Amino acid sequence: MRKTSRFGTRQQRREAIEGYLWVSPWVIGFLVFSLGPIIASFYLSLTKYKIGGTPEWIGLANYKEAFTVDKLFWPSLGRTAYFSVASVILGVLLSLLAAMLLNQEFKGRNIFRALFYLPSLTPIVALAILWGWLLQPKLGLINYLLAEIGIQGPGWLVDRVWAIPSIILISLWASVGGGRMIIFLAGLQGVPKELHEASEIDGANAFQRFRHITIALISPVILFNVLLGIIGSFGVFSLAYIATGGGPNYATWFFMLHLYYNAFSYFQMGYASALAWIFFLIICLLSFLQIKLSKRWVYYEFS
Amino acid sequence: MATTEQRIRTLVNNQSQPIGRARKNLFKQRFGTFVLYILAILVALAFSLPFFWTISSSLKSAAELYVFPPTFLPETIRWKNYSDVFSLAPFATFISNTVIITALAMVGQIISSAAVAYGFSRFKFPGRDALFFLVLSTMMLPWQVTIVPTFLLFRYLGWINTFLPLIIPSYFGSAFYIFLLRQFFMTIPRDLDEAAKLDGASSVRIFWSIILPLAKAALATVAIFSFLEHWNEFIGPLIFLNSPEKFTLSIGLRYFMDNPFEGDEPREAILMAASLIVALPPLILFFAAQKYFVRGIVTTGLKG
Numbered sequence: 001m002r003k004t005s006r007f008g009t010r011q012q013r014r015e016a017i018e019g020y021l022w023v024s025p026w027v028i029g030f031l032v033f034s035l036g037p038i039i040a041s042f043y044l045s046l047t048k049y050k051i052g053g054t055p056e057w058i059g060l061a062n063y064k065e066a067f068t069v070d071k072l073f074w075p076s077l078g079r080t081a082y083f084s085v086a087s088v089i090l091g092v093l094l095s096l097l098a099a100m101l102l103n104q105e106f107k108g109r110n111i112f113r114a115l116f117y118l119p120s121l122t123p124i125v126a127l128a129i130l131w132g133w134l135l136q137p138k139l140g141l142i143n144y145l146l147a148e149i150g151i152q153g154p155g156w157l158v159d160r161v162w163a164i165p166s167i168i169l170i171s172l173w174a175s176v177g178g179g180r181m182i183i184f185l186a187g188l189q190g191v192p193k194e195l196h197e198a199s200e201i202d203g204a205n206a207f208q209r210f211r212h213i214t215i216a217l218i219s220p221v222i223l224f225n226v227l228l229g230i231i232g233s234f235g236v237f238s239l240a241y242i243a244t245g246g247g248p249n250y251a252t253w254f255f256m257l258h259l260y261y262n263a264f265s266y267f268q269m270g271y272a273s274a275l276a277w278i279f280f281l282i283i284c285l286l287s288f289l290q291i292k293l294s295k296r297w298v299y300y301e302f303s
Numbered sequence: 304m305a306t307t308e309q310r311i312r313t314l315v316n317n318q319s320q321p322i323g324r325a326r327k328n329l330f331k332q333r334f335g336t337f338v339l340y341i342l343a344i345l346v347a348l349a350f351s352l353p354f355f356w357t358i359s360s361s362l363k364s365a366a367e368l369y370v371f372p373p374t375f376l377p378e379t380i381r382w383k384n385y386s387d388v389f390s391l392a393p394f395a396t397f398i399s400n401t402v403i404i405t406a407l408a409m410v411g412q413i414i415s416s417a418a419v420a421y422g423f424s425r426f427k428f429p430g431r432d433a434l435f436f437l438v439l440s441t442m443m444l445p446w447q448v449t450i451v452p453t454f455l456l457f458r459y460l461g462w463i464n465t466f467l468p469l470i471i472p473s474y475f476g477s478a479f480y481i482f483l484l485r486q487f488f489m490t491i492p493r494d495l496d497e498a499a500k501l502d503g504a505s506s507v508r509i510f511w512s513i514i515l516p517l518a519k520a521a522l523a524t525v526a527i528f529s530f531l532e533h534w535n536e537f538i539g540p541l542i543f544l545n546s547p548e549k550f551t552l553s554i555g556l557r558y559f560m561d562n563p564f565e566g567d568e569p570r571e572a573i574l575m576a577a578s579l580i581v582a583l584p585p586l587i588l589f590f591a592a593q594k595y596f597v598r599g600i601v602t603t604g605l606k607g
Contacts, residue, residue, distance in 0.1 A: 015426050018506055022422025025415045026438060029475020034441055037449035037456070044451065051458075098346060106339050114593065115347040118354070121585040123535040125556040126578035130357045133571060141356050144373055177350055182600045235445045238537045242557055256447055263451050264542060273451050280448040287443060 038280070044273035051267040062274035072250065072258055073275075079164060080255040083236055087168045088229035092222060094176045099184035100214075113185075120178025128242035131170045132157060157244055163251040167240055171233070180225050187218035227290045231283055255279060361385070361575035368572050384576040391573065394580075396548055397555035404469050404551060405533040411474035412529045413522060419476040420484035421510050425496065435485075442478045446538065454542060468543040469536070469551075473529075480525045483599065487521035488514060524599035527592055531585055552581045 008016075045062055047055035066073045102113050122130070134141050135156035143153030154162040195213050204212070215222075237256035240246065246253040246261070259279065263272035360368060361384055363377040388394050423435050457468045495517075496509045504512075515522065540551045547558060559577055589596060 016428035019422050019426025019428035023419050026419040026476040033472050037452035040452035101342055104339050106336055112343045112347055116350055119350050121589055122582050124537050125553045126582045129574055129578045130353055134353055179600045235447055269451050276448050
């Protein structure tokens with residue numbers, strides 16, 4: 001008989017050690033590039049630290065400054081929430097509609113799927129340049145087409161009121177037909193046809209079938225995408241940074257731009273870390289809320 | 304009894320007007336298909352018109368670009384815009400920088416993610432499932448939270464304005480790809496590696512000559528997403544690189560946008576041409592490998 005200890009047989013121990021070795025790259029990476037920085041950024045958030053100097057302990061003063069003194073803090077958070085909610089709701093809705101369209105049986109739908117998907121492959125800088133030109137107030141195609149049907153188009157990215165809707169428009173164009181739509185499509189294809197047929201015989205109309213079968217069955221997929229969408233869009237940065245630089249007159253100065261400029265233009269590493277931690281807590285809270293709420297209305301087939 | 308009676312009545316009713324119903328259904332079906340096509344074409348137009356417009360603008364002369372109302376197709380096609388991209392900015396350098404970073408980061412990301420995925424799928428060790436859950440949760444961790452200390456770390460190491468911050472982190476596995484590969488490795492029958500183990504093969508050998516060759520499709524999916532991730536990366540280069548000779552395409556393009564070059568010529572057409580050059584490789588890759596895209600997105604449930 002083999003010798004066993006509380007750690008199992010020699011063979012089991014050997015397997016465990018090998019297993020740890022195989023996953024060790026990730027563990028090291030996690031400690032160095034994720035956990036370490038999270039802890040370090042919490043420490044830095046409690047200090048005044050201008051790059052090149054030494055961190056000076058100031059307790060919660062950075063947080064206090066963000067909440068009470070910094071005039072850009074709350075507006076940037078508000079703008080980010082506005083962008084997030086609008087772009088996620090519209091984006092999920094439009095992706096779902098596009099997926100439903102592609103879920104119908106008609107010839108050439110793979111070609112359409114490819115066409116819908118292409119915008120999501122556009123590199124973000126190219127996206128900003130391309131749309132900057134389309135939305136150009138005087139010479140842009142969009143305002144030209146609007147003028148053709150008798151509408152005077154707004155200044156889009158250079159208009160204070162229209163700047164955020166413009167960023168939403170660009171991000172919708174780039175995301176509606178992308179991964180989210182493909183996931184919805186896979187979800188829809190997983191809905192058994194018999195369910196639709198059975199309920200049709202029971203006299204359910206198209207809308208009822210959509211509401212009680214399709215939506216009910218793919219609700220976990222929808223939830224997952226709403227969650228991911230909100231977390232993703234709360235970090236909106238690149239598009240606004242390239243297309244507007246936060247302007248005009250701070251109209252697109254999102255939370256991440258605030259963090260970026262504080263860290264890498266003003267080199268206020270302590271204050272930027274406090275902003276990063278506030279952001280981290282917001283994301284945690286959002287994930288937690290989503291998971292809690294989802295238990296009420298999400299249908300899980302195997303639970 | 305009542306139900307049987309009803310059923311019979313329904314049957315009889317249905318039989319009494321079979322031809323009219325069939326015709327009506329056929330019409331409904333045809334009309335439905337027609338509406339579907341119209342809708343699909345409209346959506347496809349909305350998605351492709353911006354591309355068309357960019358291509359058209361990229362081939363116009365500076366003067367034509369400022370004509371109002373705009374022309375849909377360039378009057379004279381000006382290919383020179385594309386060569387101007389290379390002569391007016393160090394665009395060739397941007398391309399080679401991007402290729403070097405993308406290639407080295409991809410290799411590291413694929414190998415390390417596959418190794419970690421192999422560890423999670425083939426070995427039993429205490430805390431494995433908790434650790435795997437941790438891997439999955441880091442997918443939710445936004446870069447913004449760690450960026451300041453990460454920047455300070457690279458600065459301390461003297462890595463700022465080198466390619467290292469954009470390459471080295473890829474060698475520690477990425478949650479997204481670890482997950483994708485682990486799911487795939489779980490589907491490879493264990494009999495194969497058990498047999499090899501009996502023959503005295505080490506785990507490295509099993510990984511290299513059994514698991515990896517059988518996982519080619521999954522590895523291709525990872526390679527594609529990894530390519531796109533690094534080719535399109537904007538924030539890393541923006542923060543870690545600061546001299547134009549080190550720039551990648553994504554920030555080189557922005558540099559192009561912000562720094563007017565010699566002469567007063569409007570440069571939108573050239574900028575459009577440059578954007579298209581940057582956007583082209585991902586598009587080509589997509590057409591070459593569509594099925595891997597769809598598979599990757601569906602199995603991981605993540606955005607592409």
